[in-house]
Amino acid sequence: MHPAPSVIIFTTFSGLGFGLLFWLGIDPTPPKGWVAFVFWLIAYAMAVGGLLSSTFHLGRPERFLKAFSQWRSSWLSREGIAAVATLVAMGLYGLGLVFFGTAWQPLGWLGALGALATVFTTSMIYTQMKTIPRWNMNLTPAMFMSYALAGGALLKGNITMAIVLLAIAGVVQVLTWITGDKAFENSGTTMATATGLGNIGSVRAFEPPHTGTNYLMREFIHVVGRKHSQKLRIIGVALGIIIPVVLLLLPIGHWIALIAVASHIAGVLASRWLFFAEAEHVVGLYYGKR
Amino acid sequence: MTTLPNLTQKKLGLVIDLDTCVGCHACVISCKGWNTENYGAPLSDQNAYGADNSGTFLNRVHSFEVQPTGDEAAAQLIHFPKSCLHCEDAPCVTVCPTGASYKREEDGIVLVNEQDCIGCGLCAWACPYGARELDQAEGVMKKCTLCVDRIYNENLEEVDRVPTCVRTCPSGARHFGDLGDENSDVSKLVAERGGMDLMPEQGTKPVNKYLPPRPKDELPEFDVLAPFLEPVAQEAKGFLGWLDKTLEKL
Numbered sequence: 001m002h003p004a005p006s007v008i009i010f011t012t013f014s015g016l017g018f019g020l021l022f023w024l025g026i027d028p029t030p031p032k033g034w035v036a037f038v039f040w041l042i043a044y045a046m047a048v049g050g051l052l053s054s055t056f057h058l059g060r061p062e063r064f065l066k067a068f069s070q071w072r073s074s075w076l077s078r079e080g081i082a083a084v085a086t087l088v089a090m091g092l093y094g095l096g097l098v099f100f101g102t103a104w105q106p107l108g109w110l111g112a113l114g115a116l117a118t119v120f121t122t123s124m125i126y127t128q129m130k131t132i133p134r135w136n137m138n139l140t141p142a143m144f145m146s147y148a149l150a151g152g153a154l155l156k157g158n159i160t161m162a163i164v165l166l167a168i169a170g171v172v173q174v175l176t177w178i179t180g181d182k183a184f185e186n187s188g189t190t191m192a193t194a195t196g197l198g199n200i201g202s203v204r205a206f207e208p209p210h211t212g213t214n215y216l217m218r219e220f221i222h223v224v225g226r227k228h229s230q231k232l233r234i235i236g237v238a239l240g241i242i243i244p245v246v247l248l249l250l251p252i253g254h255w256i257a258l259i260a261v262a263s264h265i266a267g268v269l270a271s272r273w274l275f276f277a278e279a280e281h282v283v284g285l286y287y288g289k290r
Numbered sequence: 291m292t293t294l295p296n297l298t299q300k301k302l303g304l305v306i307d308l309d310t311c312v313g314c315h316a317c318v319i320s321c322k323g324w325n326t327e328n329y330g331a332p333l334s335d336q337n338a339y340g341a342d343n344s345g346t347f348l349n350r351v352h353s354f355e356v357q358p359t360g361d362e363a364a365a366q367l368i369h370f371p372k373s374c375l376h377c378e379d380a381p382c383v384t385v386c387p388t389g390a391s392y393k394r395e396e397d398g399i400v401l402v403n404e405q406d407c408i409g410c411g412l413c414a415w416a417c418p419y420g421a422r423e424l425d426q427a428e429g430v431m432k433k434c435t436l437c438v439d440r441i442y443n444e445n446l447e448e449v450d451r452v453p454t455c456v457r458t459c460p461s462g463a464r465h466f467g468d469l470g471d472e473n474s475d476v477s478k479l480v481a482e483r484g485g486m487d488l489m490p491e492q493g494t495k496p497v498n499k500y501l502p503p504r505p506k507d508e509l510p511e512f513d514v515l516a517p518f519l520e521p522v523a524q525e526a527k528g529f530l531g532w533l534d535k536t537l538e539k540l
Binding site: 001131191 | 343358359388417
């Protein structure tokens with residue numbers, strides 16, 4: 001798959017933003033006043049910024065309102081609704097904390113639930129794709145959820161929770177890679193099934209439909225950069241998980257926490273780039289490519 | 291809504307004969323022509339006369355080489371036209387967030403309402419066959435309409451009320467009809483020739499069927515003298531024989 005910057009930024013930052021909103025929502029002693037304002041500002045900048053970034057890859061972004069209509073069948077539609085509902089609930093909750101110094105707790109719980117639902121629905125957009133075997137597995141939602149919860153805890157400053165959840169996210173990420181590496185073979189889709197010609201003999205792409213490229217090849221067949229995937233995996237885990245955990249185990253100050261957050265974001269961006277770049281769409285088989 | 295109909299009254303679709311297709315790409319060109327001038331946004335080209343040209347097509351012809359296994363049979367070249375298969379369980383329809391993609395209850399045709407399409411591309415991700423392409427000029431998703439503006443068009447001669455690819459095909463490799471009616475010509479053809487689904491494991495239940503290439507003829511041994519004409523000399527003699535032995539020893 002083409003690793004479009006808009007979707008990498010979207011999944012990374014909206015995951016972090018909604019992760020932070022989750023922890024803010026369930027906090028029994030939430031911050032108030034200016035402290036709450038700063039927390040809410042960070043969470044909304046990430047969540048809303050990520051969502052806005054995702055509209056950049058649309059062909060017709062001006063019609064985005066229509067995307068809220070098909071919640072009965074479409075995960076993308078459900079995600080949009082979950083995101084807006086969460087932002088409204090948490091916005092009201094934040095309003096109470098910042099300006100009135102009161103915690104309207106049920107709104108927080110509702111918002112926390114919505115934040116989880118948003119990250120889950122985002123992950124399901126990718127998980128539902130049978131055409132991309134690497135994504136089409138239960139580990140994909142687990143990976144998205146564990147990153148969001150760990151990143152949120154890190155941003156919120158729940159140090160113990162962040163260490164535990166980062167470790168879990170690291171394990172889930174590595175499992176995702178191990179399972180994902182075998183997913184295409186296990187899916188059973190080959191050039192033989194794609195063409196139906198397998199019972200005659202071995203099939204080879206002889207001539208593509210055209211000499212140039214096309215939308216399908218640009219969008220689905222991305223081979224550049226895959227050769228560095230092992231290095232990027234190490235970079236992703238080191239920056240995203242190991243360095244933040246080590247820093248959190250040190251006597252913590254605000255500056256160290258900031259470095260931990262920056263390192264985590266860089267690591268998640270690297271892993272998310274791989275999430276797209278390594279994903280192989282079955283349509284590539286018609287072009288003799290993966 | 292982008293939920294799929296439980297049952298469609300008809301299952302209109304194509305049957306493509308891989309034995310007959312000569313790979314001339316006439317269906318590709320007539321499709322591009324008809325669908326640029328008629329239903330929906332035109333099929334645009336980018337940098338059409340430049341070095342890195344590309345464009346939107348609803349039908350593309352691949353060519354595959356198949357090497358039969360086991361014996362010394364010659365490789366076969368198979369031309370392979372590919373367009374929307376109008377699947378019964380169309381994954382492209384259910385992923386659509388806006389309701390722009392839909393499958394018609396009356397005839398099973400999968401269409402895009404271009405006024406509702408936001409160009410998110412998710413339907414193209416969901417399609418295993420590469421049947422949907424996002425038009426780069428219009429920003430909306432384009433796909434085969436089964437020439438919905440031809441097949442019911444009473445302004446056209448009856449002979450022309452088929453998809454333009456079918457009408458154009460000079461080798462008769464493309465057939466159009468109701469695959470839900472087992473007495474239709476296309477259904478009989480599929481039954482007779484063992485019509486197959488592409489990527490059945492994806493669970494999309496395509497309506498379009500592909501007829502596999504017929505087995506190649508084998509030339510029978512008909513020359514009664516042939517056994518007597520086998521080479522007599524088994525080993526080289528003279529200079530070549532000497533050369534052969536010398537080279538062996540080296």
